[in-house]
Amino acid sequence: MTHNTSFEAVTSTGAVYYLFGATGDLARRKLFPALYSLYKEGKLSNNFAVVGLARRPRSNEQFRSDLYESINEFCRYKADDEELWNAFAQHFVYMSLDINNVDGFRELNTLSCELEERFDIPGNRLFYLALAPSLFGPVSFNLRDGGMLETKGWHRLVIEKPFGYDLPSAQQLNEQLNQVFKEEEIFRIDHYLGKEMVQNIEVIRFANGFFEPLWNNNHIANVQITLSETVGVEERGGYYDKSGALRDMGQNHMLQMLTMIAMEPPSRLHGEDIRDEKVKVLRSLRGYSSSEEVRSNVVRGQYTSGQVGEKELPGYRQEDSVDEQSTTETYFAAKVFVDNFRWAGVPFYIRTGKRLPVKTTEVVVEFKSEAQNVLFAQRQKLAPNLLVIRVNPMEGIYIKINAKKPGSDNEVQPVSMEFCQSCQIGINTPEAYERLIHDAARGDSTYFTRWDEVSHAWAFVDGIAKAWQEDSSDLEFYSAGSWGPEAAVKLLDNDGFHWWPVNGQDEDNVIWITNSGI
Helix, strand or coil: CCCCCCCCCCCCCCEEEEEECCCCHHHHHHHHHHHHHHHHCCCCCCCEEEEEEECCCCCHHHHHHHHHHHHHHHCCCCCCCHHHHHHHHCCEEEEECCCCCHHHHHHHHHHHHHHHHHCCCCCCEEEEECCCHHHHHHHHHHHHHCCCCCCCCCEEEEECCCCCCCHHHHHHHHHHHHCCCCHHHEEECCHHHHCHHHHHHHHHHHCCCCCHHHCCCCCEEEEEEEEECCCCCHHHHHHHHHHHHHHHHHHHHHHHHHHHHHCCCCCCCCHHHHHHHHHHHHHHECCCCCHHHHHHHEEEEEEECEEECCEEECCHHHCCCCCCCCCCCCEEEEEEEECCCCCCCCEEEEEEECCCCCCEEEEEEEECCCCCCCHHHHCCCCCCCEEEEEEECCCEEEEEEEEECCCCCCCEEEEEEEEEHHHHHHHHCCCHHHHHHHHHHHCCCCCCECHHHHHHHHHHHHHHHHHHHHCCCCEEEEECCCCCCHHHHHHHHCCCCCCCCCCCCCCCCCEEEEHHHC
């Protein structure tokens, strides 16, 4: 059967996909729906098979039933075409596997050879480890010792964050993986790099002549990156209390978005060239190591009980599996400097936290204001120009400029021109996991993190974490449902700036011109 798409399809090469942790939440919510979307859009070769792997017993029929429910609940396409669904589902099989038993991997290899013959797959194998990081090494060794890497095709390992707990643990983990896989065969997923508007940052910067010439310390006053969550730690209290916001979000998502904003134009649009430029940014980060430096430039907070609407929310220390005396941060904000020629002196303000008022991810680039006492600035204070890149949940960009207020005598007011990508594409916007699985199958590592990116990011974060460990007295508290500790406001106040509203919560007296209204 030829499955159709009305989209431009770039089909991946045939392969067997191994989903370790196939009965887990990530597989159900993200991986199964991603594979179905790729298949429906013609981006997944007909020469493929998927082997679900986990400890618990499952028949192939039970596994496919779980797959069907997952797609109908979480996928942007429904499994409502019976012929298409049956053609898709026949490629899925399940095997119960003890990942510590190498004999099980030998049985898996036998099954794999049968699938490769059945679906005419040329020995290409992609291993997706939706497992705890402590299992990455043992699984890799058993893949090797169980004969799973003895084919003529390619072999790729896809692993989820967290990649270690700090730099030493990340180095140890990387050394284990390198005993089995080459660096170019390891695909470290940061799903934020698969988001449409994060990838669009490159295009906005390098494909528009009125941005790139201004993208430097001569014209930009500061950059603000916000990643806010409304949820608490939920059922992840045990994990989160050992991690915290800095390690859970800062070391990966926040720094990755910063590198996309700050990187130099790559010499070519090749994966390695782009990642080379990102590494240069991480090398240029000004490190904070002493308690005094960290206290001056980084704020950490923890949410207490609060109320949102009629709902009472517990404090972090009241959450399940959280220490009643915990000093783990659920929020952090930092002033970061990229000490290179382009960005010298420009502060990058980053913040992330749980139990904040809205769920959003945005980048705000604030341009320097016009000189005071010149032309229109003589008569009133002019608002700075802004470029806002909305990453999640709404996708799009808007630009704030100054314009004459209609009917006035040269009175100036802010005007925001908005492009809402989500409004145009809606639910059919490809999700991050679709894009990243497709890239991994094609061998495109552009939006995966390389080891040197991981190591430099950990080195930066470890300096802050060490200072916090030595002195926990600077932990601030904020009510659930608020925008975090007051110290985070002062962090910008001290420099003459303020956090810009996010998620469309713009300031008063701004006229909006949207793409949907033109």
